[in-house]
Amino acid sequence: MAIPLKYNVRNLFVRRVSTAMTAGGIALVVAVFVIVMAMVSGLRATIADTGSPDNLVVLRKGATTETYSSLSIDQFNALKFLPAVRRDADGNPYASPELPAQVLFERIGGGRENIVVRGVLPIALKVHEKVHIIEGRMFNPSINEVIVGKGLIGHYRNCTLGSDLHFGRGVWKVVGIFEAAGSSFESEVWADIHDVQADTRRGEYYSCVRLKCIPGADQAALIARLHDDPRINLEAETEPAYYQDQAAAANQLRKLGLVVAIIMGIGAVFGAMNTMYAAVAARVSEIGTLRALGFAPGAVMGCFLIESVTLALCAGVIGVVVALPINGISTTFNNFLTFSTLAFNFRVTPAIVGQALIFAAVMGLLGGWLPARQAMHMRVVDALRRI
Amino acid sequence: MKYVHLVLRNMTRNKRRLALTVMSIAVSLFVFSALVSLPAVANQVLASTASAERMACHNKAGLAYLLPEAYKQKIVLAPHVVAVIAQNWFGGVYHDPTDQFPNFAIDPDQIDKMWPEWLPPGAATEFKRLRTACLVGPGTMKHFGWHVGQQVMLKGTLYPFSPTLTIVGELTSKAPPDFFLFRRDYLEEMMGRPGQVGLFYVRADSAASVPAIIAELDETFANSSAETQTESEASFYAGFLSNYQALFRMASVLGLIVVISIGLVAANTAAMSIRERRSEIAVMRSMGFGTRLILTMLVGESVIVGLVGGLLGCGSAYLLLKLVSVGGRGVTPLGDITVPAIVVAESLVVAAMIGLLSGYFPARAAARRNIVDALRTVA
Numbered sequence: 214m215a216i217p218l219k220y221n222v223r224n225l226f227v228r229r230v231s232t233a234m235t236a237g238g239i240a241l242v243v244a245v246f247v248i249v250m251a252m253v254s255g256l257r258a259t260i261a262d263t264g265s266p267d268n269l270v271v272l273r274k275g276a277t278t279e280t281y282s283s284l285s286i287d288q289f290n291a292l293k294f295l296p297a298v299r300r301d302a303d304g305n306p307y308a309s310p311e312l313p314a315q316v317l318f319e320r321i322g323g324g325r326e327n328i329v330v331r332g333v334l335p336i337a338l339k340v341h342e343k344v345h346i347i348e349g350r351m352f353n354p355s356i357n358e359v360i361v362g363k364g365l366i367g368h369y370r371n372c373t374l375g376s377d378l379h380f381g382r383g384v385w386k387v388v389g390i391f392e393a394a395g396s397s398f399e400s401e402v403w404a405d406i407h408d409v410q411a412d413t414r415r416g417e418y419y420s421c422v423r424l425k426c427i428p429g430a431d432q433a434a435l436i437a438r439l440h441d442d443p444r445i446n447l448e449a450e451t452e453p454a455y456y457q458d459q460a461a462a463a464n465q466l467r468k469l470g471l472v473v474a475i476i477m478g479i480g481a482v483f484g485a486m487n488t489m490y491a492a493v494a495a496r497v498s499e500i501g502t503l504r505a506l507g508f509a510p511g512a513v514m515g516c517f518l519i520e521s522v523t524l525a526l527c528a529g530v531i532g533v534v535v536a537l538p539i540n541g542i543s544t545t546f547n548n549f550l551t552f553s554t555l556a557f558n559f560r561v562t563p564a565i566v567g568q569a570l571i572f573a574a575v576m577g578l579l580g581g582w583l584p585a586r587q588a589m590h591m592r593v594v595d596a597l598r599r600i
Numbered sequence: 601m602k603y604v605h606l607v608l609r610n611m612t613r614n615k616r617r618l619a620l621t622v623m624s625i626a627v628s629l630f631v632f633s634a635l636v637s638l639p640a641v642a643n644q645v646l647a648s649t650a651s652a653e654r655m656a657c658h659n660k661a662g663l664a665y666l667l668p669e670a671y672k673q674k675i676v677l678a679p680h681v682v683a684v685i686a687q688n689w690f691g692g693v694y695h696d697p698t699d700q701f702p703n704f705a706i707d708p709d710q711i712d713k714m715w716p717e718w719l720p721p722g723a724a725t726e727f728k729r730l731r732t733a734c735l736v737g738p739g740t741m742k743h744f745g746w747h748v749g750q751q752v753m754l755k756g757t758l759y760p761f762s763p764t765l766t767i768v769g770e771l772t773s774k775a776p777p778d779f780f781l782f783r784r785d786y787l788e789e790m791m792g793r794p795g796q797v798g799l800f801y802v803r804a805d806s807a808a809s810v811p812a813i814i815a816e817l818d819e820t821f822a823n824s825s826a827e828t829q830t831e832s833e834a835s836f837y838a839g840f841l842s843n844y845q846a847l848f849r850m851a852s853v854l855g856l857i858v859v860i861s862i863g864l865v866a867a868n869t870a871a872m873s874i875r876e877r878r879s880e881i882a883v884m885r886s887m888g889f890g891t892r893l894i895l896t897m898l899v900g901e902s903v904i905v906g907l908v909g910g911l912l913g914c915g916s917a918y919l920l921l922k923l924v925s926v927g928g929r930g931v932t933p934l935g936d937i938t939v940p941a942i943v944v945a946e947s948l949v950v951a952a953m954i955g956l957l958s959g960y961f962p963a964r965a966a967a968r969r970n971i972v973d974a975l976r977t978v979a
Contacts, residue, residue: 234868241861245854252850276757277698281691283758314664327662381661382825413664414796414826458698466847476631477858483624484865487617491872 216503216512221520228492235488236528239576242477243532247569248539249470251559256546257463259557263396264452265342267299269432271422271439271449278459279313279421280553284447286310286417291444293422297430301339307425309333309340312409312418313401315553316380319370326545327553328369329401330359330380332409340425344398349374349389354405360389364399364556368545378402381412397456400545400556423452478576485580489521493588500588501596510589517585518578525577529570537561603897611901614873618905621869625909625954626916628862633917633939633947635855639848640940641921642841649776650834652807654714657817657830658799666796667826672707675800678816680809683713686797688784692754692762694744701740703754703780704798705787708733714803715775723769731786734765739777741770754780761790802830859950866909867958870902874962881966882974895960895967902959903952910951914944 225232271292276282292298293308300306312332317325331337335351338344352358365372371387372378378385385404393399410417426432436449493500500513540561545554612618657675659665675684688705712724719735727733736746746752746767753764765782788794802817804810814830821828831839874881881894918939966974 231868231872234864234871238861238865238868241857241864245857249850249854273757273760275693275697275755277693277700281757283760285760315662316664317660317662330664381665414666415664416794469847473631473635473854473858476627477861480624480627480631480858480862481865483620483627484862484868487620487624487865487869487872490617490620 216508216516218519221516221523224492224496224520225524228488228495231488231491232524235485236524236531238481238484239525239528239573240532240535242474242481242576243529243569243573244536245477246470246474246572247533247536247561247565248559249474250467250565250568251536251539251561252544252546253463253467253470254562254565255557255560256466256555257460258560259395259397259399259555260460260463261453261456262394263343263398263459264454264456265425266451266453267426267428268340268452269424269426269435269439269449270452270455271424271447274440274446274448276448279311280315282421283418284420284422286419288445288447289419289422291442292424292439292447295435295438297426297432297435297438299425299427305336307336307340309337309423310406310419310421311337311423312406312413312415312420314381314409314413314415316402318365318380321368321370326369326547328365328380329553330409331398331401331403332406333403334406337403337423340423341393341398343394343396344391345393346389346391349387352388352403352405355407357383357385357404357408358388359385359402359404360391361387362399362401362403362556363390363392364543365402366390367543368556372402383412395558397555397557400554422447424449474572478572482576482580485521485525485576486583488524489517489581489584490587492520493517493584496588497591497596500591501593501598504591504593505597514585514589517588518581521581521585522574522577525573525580526570529573532573533566533569603893607897607901607904610877610897611904617869617873621866621905622909622912624862624865625906625951626912628858629910629913629947629951630917631858631913632855632950633914633943634920635851635858636946637917637921637939637943638851640943641938642848644938644940646834646837646841648774650832650837652832652834653804653810654833655802655804655810655814655830656799656833656836657802657828658836660827660829665826666798667800667828669795669797671797671821671826671828672800674820675802675817678813678820680805680813681802682805683710683801683803685710685714685801686784686799687801688787688796688798689758690754690756690782690787691758692756694752694754697755697757699743701743701778701780702776703782705784706781706801708783708785714801718771718775720769720772726768727783730766730768731783732763732765733768734780734782735769735771736767736781737771737775737777737779738773740780741767743778754782759787759791761787763787763790801833859954863954863958866902866906866954867961870905870955870958871962874898874959874966878966878969878974882969882971885967886971886975891967895963898963898966899956899959902963903955906951906953906955906958907948910948910954913951914939914947917947918944 272279272282273284289310293306298306298308313329315327316330318328319325346360352360359378361372374387374390376387378387426435432451439445439447439449503513539559542559543556545556547554659667669686672684672686675681685707690703690705692703708728711727712719723735727735748767748770750767751764752767753762755762763782763786771779802813804813810832817830818828884894921939
């Protein structure tokens with residue numbers, strides 16, 4: 214027979230101060246876990262959601278990011294009319310040549326940071342179907358007009374509709390604001406590709422091409438064709454695969470966060486162990502009485518384990534609640550892979566909350582295990598004798 | 601002093617609890633000192649690589665913008681300038697594209713004037729003699745298992761050109777360990793002389809003339825189509841490190857939370873052990889031990905516990921960083937790194953504070969408690 218749960222809960226309340234302090238320690242560990250994971254998941258979602266499964270990223274062979282890639286107009290012309298590439302009603306292929314450039318922008322509140330200015334043609338809005346202009350209009354080519362991702366608003370100067378942006382060699386008019394379903398495009402400025410070529414003095418070349426495939430097209434065959442055709446000779450991958458790799462910065466951060474959380478967790482387990490040993494020591498005669506009443510040793514051990522897990526879970530809930538307000542807060546982070554800044558929101562997902570509570574329960578279980586075992590192995594006679 | 605023995609005996613009375621408390625403090629201070637070291641280590645690296653006489657002159661608009669090669673002639677003429685080297689970021693890869701290391705094309709003629717401490721004897725002469733020469737940092741050498749004299753092919757991704765280069769020397773440990781340098785005149789020739797430069801390294805005759813040169817250069821190129829921003833080498837590298845600023849900020853916040861949460865745990869343990877000794881303390885007081893003495897002994901005990909934990913934690917962080925820095929490339933792009941003395945001191949102070957605060961309040965309560973009450977309760 215099990216010992217009633219009420220016994221444990223009441224016991225926790227008897228040692229109020231000590232329970233609160235142990236719980237406080239565990240709660241902070243859980244809060245750290247939630248905050249770090251919310252940051253990682255926000256960052257990763259922002260990067261990984263950028264892709265569309267129909268789209269291919271075409272880069273120079275050997276290049277891992279568009280930052281380090283270059284391809285010629287001849288290569289672009291050779292690939293844009295391939296049969297697997299989608300066309301619009303007028304027969305124009307959904308092939309978007311792009312030239313992203315890292316350009317220093319002034320932060321509101323001081324400092325300069327690299328932001329991606331992506332040179333594109335108007336076809337880009339069709340290829341990247343997540344990108345929608347929510348205010349203003351699309352830029353006109355060759356007159357230094359730009360559209361700005363809404364993630365930059367509030368973080369960088371003059372990123373509002375109608376203002377003059379100073380970057381690179383010129384002054385650029387903001388004629389539109391776009392959103393992109395929370396993806397990393399929202400941290401970019403889009404301009405006419407020829408304007409960007411001219412401003413960076415990089416000559417007539419593109420960095421990468423984005424292709425939209427006909428639905429159901431054999432993407433693997435297209436990728437092989439792009440790779441093997443001597444006129445093209447380029448490397449392609451699907452956008453989801455490409456952005457998965459780009460999320461490496463998020464993965465590094467996740468590793469760091471996990472290591473810190475686990476080490477802190479070990480510290481908290483030691484603390485919980487101390488508390489539970491004290492709880493066992495203070496209740497020796499009670500344990501003896503319970504055993505004498507006929508409760509099995511296993512029930513006694515279970516009882517103390519439940520007590521410690523309950524404590525840890527309550528602490529876990531507190532930790533999650535403490536960390537919850539961070540959900541949705543917008544921040545910026547420098548992606549070391551592309552040397553450019555990304556704006557993203559912290560995301561506390563149900564999965565993170567679940568993991569945090571499991572983490573807390575594991576801490577309680579580990580911290581309670583040895584003390585509970587000690588309680589179980591106590592001899593009834595000895596326990597009753599000690600008053 | 602004569603009570604030290606008593607304090608130690610009291611401390612080791614419950615060995616399991618002592619071990620758990622020391623371990624939890626050690627673990628937290630390990631995390632704390634490792635996290636707080638991050639920015640300090642970054643500064644260390646800056647201080648060891650950057651020279652006070654060197655400057656970097658690059659386009660004001662950002663990384664994507666280049667400078668005309670012709671600027672070199674004007675920079676050389678500026679007063680107090682002793683050497684100028686143009687550099688291009690090549691961005692090539694060796695076999696595996698995900699295995700990145702920084703590779704640059706640089707002007708060979710003044711390399712021994714610009715980075716004398718980076719070069720092994722004879723390397724400069726050889727680098728100037730052979731068009732396809734390259735110099736490689738020790739980290740990258742070890743990583744790919746290269747040896748001096750070997751030919752390696754860099755695959756260009758930004759440039760449509762893949763040079764085959766001969767390693768003529770391994771850079772000394774003073775150079776960034778993963779650097780790979782080859783000749784810019786070779787790159788220019790293969791690319792049809794575009795004449796565009798990523799940045800110029802400029803060396804002054806003394807550190808004192810650096811500010812004047814910075815002002816002079818930026819003024820010379822002001823209002824041109826390629827305005828420059830010249831910075832001391834330290835501030836230039838710091839700009840790159842600012843990419844990691846968000847990480848550093850997070851690390852210090854985490855460090856603080858770690859300390860607070862473990863402070864709670866330690867305080868809890870101290871309170872527990874003092875509570876158990878209430879009647880004992882009352883007996884000592886009735887025998888004539890003063891309140892202050894008892895308080896000092898109790899607090900001393902928890903400070904010792906804190907310090908032992910702190911030493912353990914900080915020591916293991918120190919060892920870990922040593923291991924990482926010996927392990928070399930891959931983990932960090934940095935050279936020799938240690939936990940800075942200031943962080944060691946900080947951690948120990950924090951450890952002592954945890955002990956002090958966690959012991960003080962319960963000890964005060966116990967020491968002030970009415971003796972009669974304390975004796976009456978059966979613990």
